[in-house]
Amino acid sequence: MPLLLSEKTDPGVCQIRNITGSNAPRLLEMGITPGISIEVIRSAPLGFPIEIKLRGYSLSLRKSEAQCIEIEQK
Amino acid sequence: MHRNRAEVNTQPADHSPTIALVGNPNTGKSTIFNGLTGLKQKIANYPGVTVERKTGTARVNGQQYHIVDLPGTYSLNYTKIDERITYQALIGEYEHEKVPDLVLIIVDSSNLERNLFLATQLMDLEIPAMIVLNMDDVAREKGITINKERIERKLGIPVLSVSAHRKEGIKAIKEAIHSHEYKRPGPLKWEPPQPLRRAIAHLVEKWIEPHTNLPDRSYAIEALRLISNNKLPDSFYNFEEAELGQKAIEEACSIIEQEGGNPVAAEVMARYDFINECTQDSVEQEETDEFSLTDRIDAVATHKVFGPISFVLILLVMFQAIFSWATPFMDMIDLVFIESGNWLSSALPPGILTDLLVEGVIAGLGGVVIFLPQIMFLFFFIYVLESSGYMARAAFVMDGFMTRIGLHGRSVVPLISGFACAIPGIMATRNIENWRDRIITIMVLPFMSCSARLPVYALLIAAFIPKTTVFGFINMQGLTFFGLYFFGIVMAIIAALVMNQFFPKEQQSPFMMELPDYKMPKWSVVFHNVIDRGRIFVTEAGRIIIAISIVLWFLASFPKTDFPADTPSQTETATSSFSPQQMPQAYQLKHSYAGQFGSFIEPVIEPLGFDWKIGIGLLTSFAAREVMVGTLNTIYSIEDENSDIVTLKQKLINDRDPETGEAVYSTATAVSLMIFFALAMQCMSTLAIVRRETNSWKWPLIMFGYMTTLAYLCSFLAFQIGSSL
Numbered sequence: 001m002p003l004l005l006s007e008k009t010d011p012g013v014c015q016i017r018n019i020t021g022s023n024a025p026r027l028l029e030m031g032i033t034p035g036i037s038i039e040v041i042r043s044a045p046l047g048f049p050i051e052i053k054l055r056g057y058s059l060s061l062r063k064s065e066a067q068c069i070e071i072e073q074k
Numbered sequence: 075m076h077r078n079r080a081e082v083n084t085q086p087a088d089h090s091p092t093i094a095l096v097g098n099p100n101t102g103k104s105t106i107f108n109g110l111t112g113l114k115q116k117i118a119n120y121p122g123v124t125v126e127r128k129t130g131t132a133r134v135n136g137q138q139y140h141i142v143d144l145p146g147t148y149s150l151n152y153t154k155i156d157e158r159i160t161y162q163a164l165i166g167e168y169e170h171e172k173v174p175d176l177v178l179i180i181v182d183s184s185n186l187e188r189n190l191f192l193a194t195q196l197m198d199l200e201i202p203a204m205i206v207l208n209m210d211d212v213a214r215e216k217g218i219t220i221n222k223e224r225i226e227r228k229l230g231i232p233v234l235s236v237s238a239h240r241k242e243g244i245k246a247i248k249e250a251i252h253s254h255e256y257k258r259p260g261p262l263k264w265e266p267p268q269p270l271r272r273a274i275a276h277l278v279e280k281w282i283e284p285h286t287n288l289p290d291r292s293y294a295i296e297a298l299r300l301i302s303n304n305k306l307p308d309s310f311y312n313f314e315e316a317e318l319g320q321k322a323i324e325e326a327c328s329i330i331e332q333e334g335g336n337p338v339a340a341e342v343m344a345r346y347d348f349i350n351e352c353t354q355d356s357v358e359q360e361e362t363d364e365f366s367l368t369d370r371i372d373a374v375a376t377h378k379v380f381g382p383i384s385f386v387l388i389l390l391v392m393f394q395a396i397f398s399w400a401t402p403f404m405d406m407i408d409l410v411f412i413e414s415g416n417w418l419s420s421a422l423p424p425g426i427l428t429d430l431l432v433e434g435v436i437a438g439l440g441g442v443v444i445f446l447p448q449i450m451f452l453f454f455f456i457y458v459l460e461s462s463g464y465m466a467r468a469a470f471v472m473d474g475f476m477t478r479i480g481l482h483g484r485s486v487v488p489l490i491s492g493f494a495c496a497i498p499g500i501m502a503t504r505n506i507e508n509w510r511d512r513i514i515t516i517m518v519l520p521f522m523s524c525s526a527r528l529p530v531y532a533l534l535i536a537a538f539i540p541k542t543t544v545f546g547f548i549n550m551q552g553l554t555f556f557g558l559y560f561f562g563i564v565m566a567i568i569a570a571l572v573m574n575q576f577f578p579k580e581q582q583s584p585f586m587m588e589l590p591d592y593k594m595p596k597w598s599v600v601f602h603n604v605i606d607r608g609r610i611f612v613t614e615a616g617r618i619i620i621a622i623s624i625v626l627w628f629l630a631s632f633p634k635t636d637f638p639a640d641t642p643s644q645t646e647t648a649t650s651s652f653s654p655q656q657m658p659q660a661y662q663l664k665h666s667y668a669g670q671f672g673s674f675i676e677p678v679i680e681p682l683g684f685d686w687k688i689g690i691g692l693l694t695s696f697a698a699r700e701v702m703v704g705t706l707n708t709i710y711s712i713e714d715e716n717s718d719i720v721t722l723k724q725k726l727i728n729d730r731d732p733e734t735g736e737a738v739y740s741t742a743t744a745v746s747l748m749i750f751f752a753l754a755m756q757c758m759s760t761l762a763i764v765r766r767e768t769n770s771w772k773w774p775l776i777m778f779g780y781m782t783t784l785a786y787l788c789s790f791l792a793f794q795i796g797s798s799l
Contacts, residue, residue: 028342029149046474058589
């Protein structure tokens with residue numbers, strides 16, 4: 001089982017491996033493409049959404065969306 | 075299609091070129107639109123949907139240009155209705171918008187890569203286009219240097235670098251529009267790599283060309299859309315040939331898969347590869363170790379503990395300001411309308427026409443205008459929070475709580491606005507992009523106890539809730555007040571949870587919200603928006619409200635009955651506490667259609683503990699909830715001069731059933747009535763604005779039906795249990 005972004009709870013940098021599921025087209029368009037590095041900045045009060053930084057901007061993702069993102073810890 | 079387009083008269087009659095603004099959200103698109111058009115703009119809805127169509131005209135060196143601000147989008151692969159309009163307008167498939175002569179692609183310079191994604195899609199359409207690199211000052215502050223000539227060469231279309239919030243920026247854009255050659259650009263230097271290109275060709279040949287009537291220029295982009303979504307658009311499902319289309323898409327996808335590619339990601343990856351190529355040697359990013367202002371604010375604003383606290387504090391300040399600022403204006407408006415009504419009725423000869431004018435039209439108009447201060451102040455704050463970038467943080471912080479009850483982080487501010495008045499709250503739900511989340515928010519919002527319920531609560535609590543304390547320190551009356559507000563919130567949560575079951579889950583569109591950098595609000599945009607909200611309310615909801623006011627006036631004033639002549643003499647001799655006009659008014663109301671209605675529905679509302687007098691009140695308070703107090707006042711013939719609640723309160727307490735001699739109002743009746751007011755949809759203005767915001771009578775009717783039913787059931791329970799104790 002690959003590591004999912006939704007399982008990464010601590011802030012830090014990681015690399016995108018793959019995008020799956022029904023949200024994939026949208027996530028990809030927002031620039032979350034396999035191979036790039038993203039930084040998890042923080043999570044909201046009840047754990048989700050999380051804030052990530054990529055390609056020079058900040059994006060917030062719900063758990064259901066973070067579950068579509070496979071990552072590699074750096 | 076073409077014939078259709080000619081019939082719809084949304085295009086200017088002259089031959090001024092049409093310039094469309096297209097771009098991602100948060101790129102300063104509306105600032106540019108405002109700068110170009112100034113006051114010459116028109117905001118309306120696209121026919122049949124609640125998506126705003128913003129158009130205007132700009133004049134450069136004597137030449138007039140027609141400017142269209144198309145809904146913001148991240149991609150031409152649309153998921154929402156506003157994004158679909160942008161896509162269809164650009165390919166020439168939307169009957170209410172013609173293909174623009176020039177597209178200004180507005181790009182956030184500090185966020186170039188993601189913004190160029192949409193730009194490359196747009197350029198595939200081969201419409202004359204120009205890239206506007208906006209906010210170049212912000213980019214410079216962030217240590218980003220862009221070599222615009224290099225990007226221009228790579229992309230093959232003109233690139234302009236500006237800061238649109240400055241006058242010079244707008245001037246530069248105007249000049250560039252004027253000197254543009256309006257030629258189709260050559261094909262983009264980006265070409266889909268193999269095997270994507272083969273997949274596109276296959277899909278165009280097997281499906282798009284023979285089976286759809288899309289314009290040629292959109293073939294490639296439509297093929298890419300179908301491949302990344304891996305399915306036909308929903309509108310095609312009833313098509314006879316739908317199976318053919320689905321088969322062609324699967325074949326195209328397998329072309330990519332055979333070579334180890336991922337059809338969903340193929341287009342996006344290829345575009346971002348191209349974008350990286352463009353930006354590689356044209357963009358320099360200085361490494362800065364310093365935390366930016368945005369980072370520092372966010373350390374508090376989105377903090378796990380301080381985030382919610384600061385959100386609550388901001389709301390407190392906001393509502394405090396709205397109440398204290400709006401109240402003097404509301405009092406003034408009230409006074410102006412009462413005075414002009416008085417003046418008119420003394421200046422005009424008495425008669426039905428004067429009554430209609432004063433009690434129907436003027437009162438109805440006053441009932442519309444009275445909402446304006448609250449609407450405009452609330453929207454002032456909302457636009458400041460929105461354009462400064464804070465609203466996205468509020469949604470981020472609250473989303474965890476709100477999703478648990480099936481709402482969206484962005485539902486919080488509209489819902490809390492509902493405590494002031496449901497109308498601005500419902501208008502504020504436009505911030506919620508997803509239709510499903512938005513409609514649920516609208517439907518539960520009127521449960522928030524608005525300020526118009528206050529006078530009714532105050533009267534009934536003062537009259538029927540004992541002033542005793544519980545646990546030694548909690549005032550029973552205050553507790554009841556709190557209880558009513560709390561009850562409304564609980565009902566809203568329950569209703570939201572229940573409604574969630576009615577909306578299929580797959581309609582839940584992605585959250586994926588950008589957290590833009592904080593910036594100073596653009597005041598001219600805030601000003602425009604605030605004025606516009608006010609105008610929309612007055613012109614669109616106002617018409618319905620005035621019409622219903624006139625109907626209600628008619629019901630309360632007809633048929634005309636003469637007050638028996640002997641009665642006034644008694645009151646004259648007995649005491650001066652009844653004003654001479656009041657008794658006939660009460661008599662008139664009792665015998666009017668509204669009075670007959672009250673008596674007619676008495677059997678229905680009797681199980682709730684209500685009599686015909688309350689029945690009249692329920693009807694008249696439809697104009698505005700607080701009218702209930704005024705109506706009861708009239709029925710009980712209370713003198714106006716000393717019209718504080720105490721007098722009416724005593725009358726209510728003293729009111730006896732003429733036959734049995736029992737008190738008409740028991741505590742159970744009062745509680746039942748308060749619960750009814752907390753839950754029932756007793757407000758025509760809310761229904762009018764729901765109609766306007768959802769574009770159909772369906773939602774206001776559902777709202778009225780379910781809220782009133784719920785109110786009836788709860789009041790019934792409350793009265794039956796209360797009176798059996």
